[in-house]
Amino acid sequence: MRLVPVTPGAAWLAERRPFVHLLAEAAAALGGTLELDEAFGHLGRYRGPDGCARPLFGNALGLNPEAAAMLAADKDYTARLLAAEGIATPDGIILFSPRYHARMALKNEAVAAALPKPADAEAFAAQVGYPVILKPNSGSEGRGVMHIETEEELRRDLDTLFGSDDRVRLEAYAAGQDTRLTVLDGRVQLAYRRLPPAVTGDGRRTLRQLAEDALGALARTHRGAKLSPEDPRIARAFQRQGLTWNTVPKAGRVVELLESANLSVGGRMEDLTGALPPEVDALAQRAVEQLGLRLAGVDIRSLDVVAGVEGAVVLEVNAAPGLDYYASHGPEQWERARQLLIDALAAPV
Numbered sequence: 001m002r003l004v005p006v007t008p009g010a011a012w013l014a015e016r017r018p019f020v021h022l023l024a025e026a027a028a029a030l031g032g033t034l035e036l037d038e039a040f041g042h043l044g045r046y047r048g049p050d051g052c053a054r055p056l057f058g059n060a061l062g063l064n065p066e067a068a069a070m071l072a073a074d075k076d077y078t079a080r081l082l083a084a085e086g087i088a089t090p091d092g093i094i095l096f097s098p099r100y101h102a103r104m105a106l107k108n109e110a111v112a113a114a115l116p117k118p119a120d121a122e123a124f125a126a127q128v129g130y131p132v133i134l135k136p137n138s139g140s141e142g143r144g145v146m147h148i149e150t151e152e153e154l155r156r157d158l159d160t161l162f163g164s165d166d167r168v169r170l171e172a173y174a175a176g177q178d179t180r181l182t183v184l185d186g187r188v189q190l191a192y193r194r195l196p197p198a199v200t201g202d203g204r205r206t207l208r209q210l211a212e213d214a215l216g217a218l219a220r221t222h223r224g225a226k227l228s229p230e231d232p233r234i235a236r237a238f239q240r241q242g243l244t245w246n247t248v249p250k251a252g253r254v255v256e257l258l259e260s261a262n263l264s265v266g267g268r269m270e271d272l273t274g275a276l277p278p279e280v281d282a283l284a285q286r287a288v289e290q291l292g293l294r295l296a297g298v299d300i301r302s303l304d305v306v307a308g309v310e311g312a313v314v315l316e317v318n319a320a321p322g323l324d325y326y327a328s329h330g331p332e333q334w335e336r337a338r339q340l341l342i343d344a345l346a347a348p349v
Contacts, residue, residue: 003035003044016041018324019059022334026341046345054349059320061295061344068292072319075137076169078291079314085290087283088313092171093124094137097162118158121170125154128172134158137167146233147173147259149240174313176303179272181284182321182340184295185347188281189340192326193270193305196237196256197227201249207238208245211257233258269329272306273336279309287314295344297321 004012008024020041027034027046036044036056046061047053054062060069072078079089096104096115105112125132125148134146134157144165146157154170161168182190199210211229218227227234234257238244241255249255260267284298296319302312327337 002038004038006034006036006041006044012038012041018327018334018337019322022323022327022338022341023056025338026345029338029342030346032345048345052349059322061320061341062349063294063344063347064296064319065292069319072291072293072296072317073138075135075316076167078317079169079171082287082290082314082317085286087287087290090133090171090174090313090315091128092169093120095121095158095168095170097166097168099162100166118155121154121158122151124170125151131173133171133173134161135169135171136161136165137169138165144168145260147236153236174301174315176301176311177305178315179276179280179300179302179305180321181276181281181298181300182296182323183284183288183293183298184340184344186285186289188276188284189273189343190326190336191272191274191276191281193272195268195270196258196260197267198254198256199249201251201253201255203248203251205248206245207243207247207249207255210249210255211245214257227257231258233260267325269326271326271329271333276305277308280305280312283309283312283314287317291317291319293317293319294347295319295321 006012006020006024008021008028010024013021013024020036024034030048032046032048034044034046036042043055043057045053045055056062071081076092076094079092083089093116095118101112101115101117104115131147131149132154134148134154136144144161146161148154148157158168178194180190180192180194181188199207199214201210208229211234215227215229235245237256237259238247243249243255280300283300287298288296296317298317299315300312301315302309305312323337323340327334
């Protein structure tokens with residue numbers, strides 16, 4: 001592996017994601033140097049004007065303690081810890097795949113017997129009521145998040161996720177919209193509402209044609225497919241809206257492609273930076289503090305986050321928050337994301 005020096009405007013940057021461009025601009029603004037792996041630009045180091053170097057890996061900037069980052073990566077532990085500290089999170093249960101049960105039984109049969117089983121998932125869903133949310137217990141970018149409305153869907157989606165993940169979290173559905181707040185050293189620097197990916201009808205094209213065009217444009221903008229038209233979650237979302245792939249929506253009708261709102265799969269955003277009441281910022285700041293993090297993205301779900309924290313729950317905390325899609329929204333968002341990275345790289349380690 002070879003590390004190469006990266007400066008704004010370098011030809012090497014042409015095929016890289018926005019985050020790498022932002023890193024280069026932030027490093028240059030501070031008078032420091034940035035070196036990244038030549039092949040992918042995924043890892044490297046930043047060296048400040050004082051000569052001190054810090055490692056960089058993906059979106060991680062070397063600020064968060066290792067244990068805190070590992071804790072935040074576990075969605076069930078995060079939810080339980082925050083709830084114990086009086087921060088509202090959705091009720092949930094951790095579930096283990098049959099594969100995991102079998103491996104654990106070889107080590108300790110008593111522990112394996114005590115682990116929650118698929119039947120416990122059905123009991124939990126019956127207790128909290130449908131819909132429920134099922135998702136991998138680790139990972140990001142909305143991978144594998146399922147909105148479930150029936151016991152049949154729960155069984156099917158559990159089998160699907162257990163094909164790739166040994167641990168999944170089933171949680172009660174929280175009504176409202178998602179808002180991401182990015183916190184650095186106790187201060188909220190970015191805030192934006194996340195909305196599901198959608199297409200707008202023109203009265204001529206089918207939903208399949210609209211979706212393929214929209215997802216193709218997304219792939220070209222962000223260098224690779226982020227959501228496939230064959231994702232079964234899209235067909236399910238259509239079904240719940242009384243639509244099919246062959247439906248021709250009337251001109252101006254907005255049709256959501258998913259029931260989750262991650263920007264990384266083509267979701268839309270509304271910038272709320274500086275527009276939220278102090279108590280919302282305080283909620284995000286407290287969640288980050290309780291986990292022992294310095295830099296993190298806090299996902300809050302509520303009916304009206306602009307009005308305050310009433311009914312709000314913390315869904316997840318991301319210890320390596322992405323900036324690609326926020327920064328790509330426009331010049332103002334690019335500058336805010338750039339300033340966040342300047343502040344993060346300048347912060348003492």
